[in-house]
Structure formats: C-alpha cells, structure tokens
Amino acid sequence: MPELPEVETVRRTLEPEVLGRTVLSVAALDPLVLGGEDPAAFSGRLVGRAFHRLERRGKYLLFDLGGLTMTVHLGMTGRLVAGPPQGPLRPHDRVVWALDGGREMRYHDVRRLGRVLLAGPAGEALGPGASGFPPGLRRLGPEPLAENAASVLARAFSGRRTPIKALLLEQRVLAGVGNIYADEALFLAGINPLRPAGGLSPGEVAALASALRQVLGRAIEAGGTTVSDYRDGRGRPGEYAVQLKVYGRGGQPCPACGGEIRRTRVRERSAHYCPTCQRLDTNKRS
DNA sequence: ATAGCGCCCTGGTGGC
DNA sequence: TGCCACCAGGGCGCTA
Secondary structure, three states: OOOHHHHHHHHHHHHHHHOOOEEEEEEEOOHHHHOOOOHHHHHHHHOOOEOOEEEEEOOEEEEEOOOOEEEEEOOOOEEEEEEOOOOOOOOOEEEEEEEHHHEEEEEEEOOOOOEEEEEOOHHHOOOOOOOOOOHHHHOOOOOOOOOOHHHHHHHHHOOOOOEHHHHHHOOOOOOOOOHHHHHHHHHHHOOOOOOEHHHOOHHHHHHHHHHHHHHHHHHHHOOOOOOOOOOOOOOOOOOHHHHOOOOOOOOOEOOOOOOEOEEEEEOOEEEEEOOOOOOOOHHHOO
16 A cells, blocks of 8 residues: 555665666566556667656656656555565566666566556656656646645635545545545544545644644655555565554554544545544534 | 546455 | 455546
8 A cells, every 4th residue: 555655765765776777678577567568668668778866746656767757656566676686586576677787676566556657758747648657647636745735735625525535535636645644644633534625624624734744754754654565665664554543443442532443434445533533523623 | 527436456364 | 175255445437
C-alpha cells in the first residue's frame, strides 16, 4: 500500500543509487506492467540514457531521462530497489535495469497492479496531448504538503455531500493520500470518516489539513508504513506501522479515550475510526 | 459533473 | 489434505 510517504521514501532512497547513471540494458519480463508496450521497444528507448532527476507527484515516481520520462506507479505491491546486483531473478521480478558503475535497479510486483511507463519530456506531463503519461497523473490534485493545502481543501469540499473519507482518497482532489493515512489523519483531526465533506466547518478543514501534514510528515520521517509488501529503494521496510492509531486496529482500544475502534466500510473500502473521538452527530459537538 | 459499481491482479487466510 | 470464497485497495471504465 504505497501512499505518499512510501513513494517519497522510495524516491529519496533511490536517488543516490540511480542519479547520473546510464542504463546499459533492460530486461522487461512482463508486458502487463509496461502497459502493453513491447519489451524490446521499451528497452530500446531506455538504453544509453541517464537518469537526470527523480521526482514524485502524488503516488507517482517520475524518472527524468532527458527528453524521456519513465513514470512508475507501485500499485499495491510494487517494489523498486536499486544498488548492487541482486543475483538471480526471483518470482515476481518484472523489470531489471542494469546501470553503469555496477549498479542495478529492479521492479518487483506480486499482484502486477503497478505500471512502468515511458513518455515524453517531464515538462509535457501536465500539458494537453501528452501521450504515454498515465491518465491519472495529468488529473492529479494538489500535494497535501503544499503550503496552501487548507484553502485548496476548503474549496474542494465545499458543497460536496460525499463522505469526507471518500474525497480524501480521490487523487483528483488531493494527490497521494491512500486508505492508511486518510484514516490516520481523520482520527487526528477528530472527524468521522462518514461526515459529508461540505458539512465540515472551516476550523475542521484547517484541522484536517494540519493533521494530514503531521501524519504524512511523521510517516516520511519513519520511512513509511510496512504492513506486508512495502520496501524502500534499498529494500528495507518502513517503521511507521507501530505509530498507527486506528488503521488496522479495529476492536482494539482507542489510544485517546480507551473506547473500541470500529472498522466499517466507506465506498467499499475499509475505514477505521473511534466513534467517541470522531463523532458523526455534529449537533452534539461542544 | 457526480456517484456507484465492477473489474483488474495474486497470495494469504479461514471455513468446511 | 484439498478446495473455494473472500479479502487487501489504487486506478480506471462504465452506467445512471
């Protein structure tokens, strides 16, 4: 479940291993994760190019190869690990890049929901008619760590009767938040996940923006959350799981009030919350 | 434009 | 022991 903190951690840990390095060869083992592109063509477009920059937008990684951009979305179980050669191919290895200086980068993905795509120059990613870029990348909302996040959210929530949890998960509204950090931020802000987004007070929207900033920031500091599959760019798990307050803790006591954390469904996704600390009935609020 | 639903994809788990 | 339904959930396409 790589979300913004996990993808940002991958970006940071990958950077020193790949920046400035040239692609010597590529083994593309699974056309599905290439979005159907022919593996030989995929390889041919990459060989001889060097990684100039590595950026993140939402849950996407953008490798700038100068005139060519490689976008990577890790899906649910994708891992991107770079360093010394990792030896023989293992099950679920999907793409292997041999780099100069004796380095190697490998994309590993059990469920194959991730994608590794090649497109034009990075500057074209947001323009019209930019082909090759994942459609979701162009429609990405603002970054939750941006300075103006609170005002952006206030505008996006206004007039919407959709449950706040569902809106937080929409990448067009906010880029990079997934199920784990949506639940954690709503808990920290004391907001019930089922509340209609447009019904939040200005103070609650500000609290939510602040909670997102805090939760995402601390998760990045901890190197992300590893529940099962996630690893950083060096193959190491993240350490934020022990700090989770509600996600995955249905039936356990709330760390704030001691009440029982509930697990329910919002839009066919699991949602974890404390019914006492995150009241649905706003009439009863102080 | 918005909301809701089904599908993709695989391994792990729990029931029988 | 084996078989199967079900779940994880991000993104996308389809329908109303």
